[in-house]
Amino acid sequence: MKYRQLGRTGLQVSALSFGASSLGGVFRDIDEDEGIRTVHVALDEGINFIDVAPYYGQTRAETVLGKALRGVERGSYYLATKVGRYGARDFDFSRGRVIESVEESLGRLGIDYIDLIQCHDIEFVPLDTVIDETLPALRELQQGGKVGHVGITGLPVGAFLRVAERAAVDTVLSYSRYCLNDTSLLRILPELEERGIGVLTASPLSMGLLSHRGPPGWHPASAALKRACARAAKHCEGRGSNISKLALQFAAGEERLASCIVGSADPENIRRNCRWIEEPLDEELLGEVRAILEPVKDLCWYEGLPENSD
Numbered sequence: 001m002k003y004r005q006l007g008r009t010g011l012q013v014s015a016l017s018f019g020a021s022s023l024g025g026v027f028r029d030i031d032e033d034e035g036i037r038t039v040h041v042a043l044d045e046g047i048n049f050i051d052v053a054p055y056y057g058q059t060r061a062e063t064v065l066g067k068a069l070r071g072v073e074r075g076s077y078y079l080a081t082k083v084g085r086y087g088a089r090d091f092d093f094s095r096g097r098v099i100e101s102v103e104e105s106l107g108r109l110g111i112d113y114i115d116l117i118q119c120h121d122i123e124f125v126p127l128d129t130v131i132d133e134t135l136p137a138l139r140e141l142q143q144g145g146k147v148g149h150v151g152i153t154g155l156p157v158g159a160f161l162r163v164a165e166r167a168a169v170d171t172v173l174s175y176s177r178y179c180l181n182d183t184s185l186l187r188i189l190p191e192l193e194e195r196g197i198g199v200l201t202a203s204p205l206s207m208g209l210l211s212h213r214g215p216p217g218w219h220p221a222s223a224a225l226k227r228a229c230a231r232a233a234k235h236c237e238g239r240g241s242n243i244s245k246l247a248l249q250f251a252a253g254e255e256r257l258a259s260c261i262v263g264s265a266d267p268e269n270i271r272r273n274c275r276w277i278e279e280p281l282d283e284e285l286l287g288e289v290r291a292i293l294e295p296v297k298d299l300c301w302y303e304g305l306p307e308n309s310d
Contacts, residue, residue, distance in 0.1 A: 001014050001045065001047065001274065003048070004259065005198075006198035006200070006258040006259070007170060007171060007196050007197050007199070007258070008197075009149045009170055009171065011115065011149070012048075013049040013200075013258050014047045014048045014049055014259060015259055015277065016047055016262060016273060017047060017049040017259040017261040017262070018051070018262070018263070019051050019202060019261040020039070020052035020061050020062075021056040021057075022038075022061075022264050023052070023057070023061040023068075024056035024062075031265075032064055032067075034265060034266070034267070035068070036067055038264065038266060038270055039069070040072075041270050041271060045274045046274070047274075048077050049077070049080065050077055050078070051173070051202070052080070052082075053081055053082035053118075053120055054081070054104065055082070058087070062081065067110075069110060069111070070110060078115040079114060079115050079116075080115060080116035080117070080151075080173075081105045081109070081118070083097075083101040083120060084120045084121070085124070091121075091124050091125055093130055093133065094134075095133050095136070098137050099140075102138075102146055103146075113146055115149065116147070116150075117141070117147040117149075118152060118171070119138075119152045120153055121153060121154050121155070121304070122153070123154045123155060123156050123159050123303065123309070124305065125305070126305070127162055127163055130152065130163055131163060131166050135163075138150045149170040149171060150168075150169065150170050150171075151172060151200075153172070153174075154173075154174070155174075155175065155177070155300070157184050157187060158188070158310040159308045160172045160192070161191060161192075164191075164197060169195075170197065170198060171197060171200060172198070172200065173200040174202070175201070175202040175207075176202075177201070178204075178251055178254065178257060179204055179205070179206045179209075179251060180210055180246065180247050180286075180289055181206060181209065181225065181229060181232075181293045181296060181298075181299070182206065183297075183298065184298050184310070185199070185201065185257075189257075199257050199258060200259050200260075200261060201257045201259075201261070203261075204251030204252065204260055204262065205244055205247050205248070206221075209221055209226065210247040211233065212233050212242065212244070214229075214230060220303070222301065225296045228292065229293070229296075231292055232289045232293055235288060235289060235292060239285055241282065241285055246282065246285060246286060248260070248262065248276055248277060249279070
């Protein structure tokens with residue numbers, strides 16, 4: 001496993017990280033024991049960064065993860081969780097609620113401190129609230145030793161800069177914006193690097209678009225984007241390859257991005273992913289797939305407040 005510096009946090013994080021949303025049954029119903037085994041396999045494979053949130057499974061992911069981490073040496077992993085989002089349309093970034101949320105997460109996870117606390121999906125609330133209320137509250141908790149570092153997460157990359165220009169932010173977690181079909185994150189990367197902000201990426205398969213099975217029915221992508229990704233997946237299959245492998249290798253291979261977060265509650269999936277990122281990237285196939293996806297390059301869907309979109 002390769003390790004990279006996470007901005008100026010001082011954390012050396014694994015190139016592949018464990019997305020614990022899977023432990024909340026976000027993608028499918030899971031067996032809790034299997035989920036716990038998956039966490040242990042991830043740690044055994046050298047993964048040292050785990051990302052979770054109260055929102056995932058309505059706190060179930062944090063609860064199961066807490067069980068998995070019992071007896072695990074605390075210094076062997078970094079743990080990131082979030083505040084602000086608690087349901088599909090349940091957002092509360094107020095000072096009182098985020099302080100309460102951190103205490104709740106500490107209890108569910110069974111730990112004394114959180115390495116990285118993040119504002120979850122900032123595009124759904126006025127950015128002034130995040131800047132003037134949420135981040136200062138989290139910095140107070142940092143001073144008290146409850147959290148180590150403070151970050152923001154979301155889909156529209158422009159919102160990251162608008163917050164970073166007005167407030168101190170240690171990390172950014174961007175999902176579905178550094179993938180085979182969308183590399184919009186690179187547009188803001190130089191400014192984030194200049195500010196010393198560590199950059200994490202998640203959902204390298206673009207929430208299922210870049211898979212042979214295809215996206216779930218609820219996926220918000222346009223029909224044109226879904227069709228292009230399906231063509232790319234079929235092309236990979238015809239070449240005796242797997243678009244998910246190519247997508248993961250592509251996303252995890254960008255060394256300017258500290259870590260690529262991938263979720264699964266299947267131990268074998270974790271082992272396979274760790275092997276995949278060690279194998280050489282098929283540059284010829286990558287070029288062919290990106291040519292197929294060129295007509296829909298950086299075409300994204302948007303959620304949240306209109307003023308927070310790209």
